[in-house]
Amino acid sequence: xxxxxxxxxxxxxxxxxxxxxxxxxxxxxxxxxxxxxxxxxxxxxxxxxxxxxxxxxxxxxxxxxxxxxxxxxxxxxxxxxxxxxxxxxxxxxxxxxxxxxxxxxxxxxxxxxxxxxxxxxxxxxxxxxxxxxxxxxxxxxxxxxxxxxxxxxxxxxxxxxxxxxxxxxxxxxxxxxxxxxxxxxxxxxxxxxxxxxxxxxxxxxxxxxxxxxxxxxxxxxxxxxxxxxxxxxxxxxxxxxxxxxxxxxxxxxx
Amino acid sequence: xxxxxxxxxxxxxxxxxxxxxxxxxxxxxxxxxxxxxxxxxxxxxxxxxxxxxxxxxxxxxxxxxxxxxxxxxxxxxxxxxxxxxxxxxxxxxxxxxxxxxxxxxxxxxxxxxxxxxxxxxxxxxxxxxxxxxxxxxxxxxxxxxxxxxxxxxxxxxxxxxxxxxxxxxxxxxxxxxxxxxxxxxxxxxxxxxxxxxxxxxxxxxxxxxxxxxxxxxxxxxxxxxxxxxxxxxxxxxxxxxxxxxxxxxxxxxxxxxxxxxxxxxxxxxxxxxxxxxxxxxxxxxxxxxxxxxxxxxxxxxxxxxxxxxxxxxxxxxxxxxxxxxxxxxxxxxxxxxxxxxxxxxxxxxxxxxxxxxxxxxxxxxxxxxxxxxxxxxxxxxxxxxxxxxxxxxxxxxxxxxxxxxxxxxxxxxxxxxxxxxxxxxxxxxxxxxxxxxxxxxxxxxxxxxxxxxxxxxxxxxxxxxxxxxxxxxxxxxxxxxxxxxxxxxxxxxxxxxxxxxxxxxxxxxxxxxxxxxxxxxxxx
Numbered sequence: 130x131x132x133x134x135x136x137x138x139x140x141x142x143x144x145x146x147x148x149x150x151x152x153x154x155x156x157x158x159x160x161x162x163x164x165x166x167x168x169x170x171x172x173x174x175x176x177x178x179x180x181x182x183x184x185x186x187x188x189x190x191x192x193x194x195x196x197x198x199x200x201x202x203x204x205x206x207x208x209x210x211x212x213x214x215x216x217x218x219x220x221x222x223x224x225x226x227x228x229x230x231x232x233x234x235x236x237x238x239x240x241x242x243x244x245x246x247x248x249x250x251x252x253x254x255x256x257x258x259x260x261x262x263x264x265x266x267x268x269x270x271x272x273x274x275x276x277x278x279x280x281x282x283x284x285x286x287x288x289x290x291x292x293x294x295x296x297x298x299x300x301x302x303x304x305x306x307x308x309x310x311x312x313x314x315x316x317x318x319x320x321x322x323x324x325x326x327x328x329x330x331x332x333x334x335x336x337x338x339x340x341x342x343x344x345x346x347x348x349x350x351x352x353x354x355x356x357x358x359x360x361x362x363x364x365x366x367x368x369x370x371x372x373x374x375x376x377x378x379x380x381x382x383x
Numbered sequence: 384x385x386x387x388x389x390x391x392x393x394x395x396x397x398x399x400x401x402x403x404x405x406x407x408x409x410x411x412x413x414x415x416x417x418x419x420x421x422x423x424x425x426x427x428x429x430x431x432x433x434x435x436x437x438x439x440x441x442x443x444x445x446x447x448x449x450x451x452x453x454x455x456x457x458x459x460x461x462x463x464x465x466x467x468x469x470x471x472x473x474x475x476x477x478x479x480x481x482x483x484x485x486x487x488x489x490x491x492x493x494x495x496x497x498x499x500x501x502x503x504x505x506x507x508x509x510x511x512x513x514x515x516x517x518x519x520x521x522x523x524x525x526x527x528x529x530x531x532x533x534x535x536x537x538x539x540x541x542x543x544x545x546x547x548x549x550x551x552x553x554x555x556x557x558x559x560x561x562x563x564x565x566x567x568x569x570x571x572x573x574x575x576x577x578x579x580x581x582x583x584x585x586x587x588x589x590x591x592x593x594x595x596x597x598x599x600x601x602x603x604x605x606x607x608x609x610x611x612x613x614x615x616x617x618x619x620x621x622x623x624x625x626x627x628x629x630x631x632x633x634x635x636x637x638x639x640x641x642x643x644x645x646x647x648x649x650x651x652x653x654x655x656x657x658x659x660x661x662x663x664x665x666x667x668x669x670x671x672x673x674x675x676x677x678x679x680x681x682x683x684x685x686x687x688x689x690x691x692x693x694x695x696x697x698x699x700x701x702x703x704x705x706x707x708x709x710x711x712x713x714x715x716x717x718x719x720x721x722x723x724x725x726x727x728x729x730x731x732x733x734x735x736x737x738x739x740x741x742x743x744x745x746x747x748x749x750x751x752x753x754x755x756x757x758x759x760x761x762x763x764x765x766x767x768x769x770x771x772x773x774x775x776x777x778x779x780x781x782x783x784x785x786x787x788x789x790x791x792x793x794x795x796x797x798x799x800x801x802x803x804x805x806x807x808x809x810x811x812x813x814x815x816x817x818x819x820x821x822x823x824x825x826x827x828x829x830x831x832x833x834x835x836x837x838x839x840x841x842x843x844x845x846x847x848x849x850x851x852x853x854x855x856x857x858x859x860x861x862x863x864x865x866x867x868x869x870x871x872x873x874x875x876x877x878x879x880x881x882x883x884x885x886x887x888x889x890x891x892x893x894x895x896x897x898x899x900x901x902x903x904x905x906x907x
Contacts, residue, residue, distance in 0.1 A: 158800065159800070160798065160799050160800045191803065191807075193552060193556065193799055193800065193803050194552050194555035194556055195548065195551060195552040195555060197552060197799055199799075199800045199803055250568075251566075251567045251568035251584060252567060253567050253568065253570065253648075253649070254567075255648075255684065256683055256684075256756075256757060259684055263684075263865065264865075265685070265686060265865070268724070268726075285650060285866070286648070286649070286650075287568060287571055287649070287650075311567045311584060311585040314541065314584055316567075316584040316585075344761075344793055344794065362760065362761060362793070
């Protein structure tokens with residue numbers, strides 16, 4: 130079956146591209162808990178076939194010791210995905226530059242907005258929240274501390290949800306920024322849920338814009354957990370600030 | 384190896400300032416002790432275990448003494464007095480206190496006799512630690528060890544038994560040093576968990592039993608591969624002295640142990656941290672443990688180029704604190720990192736300048752070089768290249784302890800194959816570039832030399848300023864990692880106790896002078 134034959138009016142079928150359209154080439158690697166021998170290589174190939182791939186070839190195999198072997202493989206996909214049927218759940222906002230965010234705040238709110246951020250609960254890794262909040266920012270994108278119309282308070286690492294909520298109330302926060310870097314065994318899910326529960330118990334959830342960021346955070350996951358938005362990798366301060374101010378404006382209207 | 388031209392007078396000036404800075408701090412905290420120093424001392428007397436609720440016996444005894452306002456004289460004498468009075472072991476005293484059968488009191492009677500008894504018991508503990516030290520020396524003599532840069536790998540499954548599998552595999556693949564990362568959050572626990580553990584997040588609980596299990600596994604791996612495998616853990620957080628004691632008793636070889644990290648990155652009270660680091664370093668010195676300091680962390684928070692001098696300044700301070708505690712220069716593993724933005728032009732030159740400068744300022748130190756983390760992305764292919772450049776910088780500048788970069792750094796804790804690929808990369812680069820630095824010279828008027836001069840000059844200036852205002856004020860003013868901490872704030876402040884005139888603790892004096900000279904990891 131060729132691509133043309135399966136295509137309906139609106140369908141947009143794609144498969145991976147190696148060097149020719151629709152060749153379906155994929156490259157992947159994994160470890161098997163098998164001692165390194167010919168049988169292990171055959172097992173690796175079979176894994177590729179079990180994934181639905183054709184023309185599976187093992188381009189590299191290495192002995193990792195202790196009864197483990199590592200493989201690099203190539204294979205070809207013969208099925209396709211229909212892009213027209215896919216939707217992406219992402220926060221709806223337009224990223225504005227720092228100056229535009231400051232202007233937006235002046236025009237629409239006429240006061241400084243208060244953003245409070247933290248790595249909550251057990252998470253000790255401040256790299257994410259620092260990149261968004263600290264003056265310096267990240268990769269040439271200035272952090273929220275540098276915004277004239279934002280009072281940015283970075284509480285740092287291992288801040289308990291109770292402490293975070295108390296600080297938010299004390300500072301009369303407009304937005305809470307939560308960072309979760311460590312996600313091993315899904316510890317972030319429990320941490321994030323705990324914070325939302327606490328905000329709801331205090332009756333302040335709706336008064337705040339609540340966002341979460343981290344390398345394994347998607348907008349979809351954030352919404353599911355009761356957050357207003359989730360930000361993954363390649364997010365800068367202006368993205369977060371733009372979302373927050375636009376969300377606040379939207380809430381004022383509704 | 385190729386050398387930069389370093390103005391030794393400037394280095395001496397910086398070092399002199401650092402010495403004064405460390406002395407000022409020592410003076411400021413000399414009249415105090417902490418709950419964890421006292422708990423560590425009780426552990427050395429032989430108190431271990433937990434009650435039915437999981438509370439460590441040493442915590443119960445120290446809380447008991449605190450409640451009666453007796454901790455100011457130290458935990459050792461009341462416990463030893465009770466041992467003498469009742470004919471009990473230290474552990475039996477603790478159990479009796481825990482179940483309410485015994486109330487510890489201010490020792491009456493012959494105070495000198497109690498002190499002598501305490502000294503005798505402390506001597507026994509010290510002999511156990513000395514025996515571990517000798518065993519390490521003997522094993523290194525017999526098996527040898529990895530050549531510098533030694534390959535340092537992390538395991539972090541949360542389950543000590545999985546950690547053991549991964550660590551053993553890593554040793555077989557070429558790792559020289561295994562570090563077991565602690566579960567996130569342990570640094571802020573004011574007690575040390577107990578027993579073998581299988582549940583941790585982003586790492587595994589540091590417990591004495593976990594130390595013992597991993598030591599046994601790495602000894603076996605070392606015998607199998609014909610190379611002593613170093614074991615590393617985290618002597619940091621609110622229980623720094625206790626972890627030092629546990630590591631000394633279970634023959635760990637390296638400890639992450641910084642004089643300021645807890646203050647800056649964990650918001651632990653300053654006095655608490657300074658006191659705890661003095662005691663823990665005394666223990667580490669006695670046990671022949673190599674410490675690793677944490678300056679690399681400054682560069683993940685602040686900019687690695689602009690803040691390079693803060694790393695050198697902090698290393699000089701860390702060095703003075705360590706020397707004061709009895710650590711020898713060849714056991715002070717000062718940390719730094721390869722964290723300059725990969726998009727910056729000539730960034731690799733600046734990395735070389737920084738790493739070579741530090742190498743020459745601390746010629747005997749087993750420098751610990753940390754891989755890129757801040758600018759690692761989900762692009763694992765570029766990540767492998769970033770790590771390759773890091774490996775090249777390390778071998779060219781003669782670094783000693785080389786933490787392997789993982790191409791999946793920004794994604795997840797390392798998979799088995801990630802470690803393999805990292806080891807393969809490092810071994811290839813070290814091998815193929817082994818003597819490159821012997822064959823080339825830094826241009827005296829070149830960019831690298833100029834950058835090193837600049838960083839050294841900034842360091843001298845920064846330390847002179849800190850010498851004027853004091854270290855605690857410098858931290859308050861965000862001079863390290865752009866983070867501010869208040870001298871009276873932070874976690875664990877309630878655990879700082881004023882010593883009474885009759886305070887007694889036999890261990891610091893007994894352990895003074897550190898370990899006898901043995902085979903340390905050394906670049907020379």
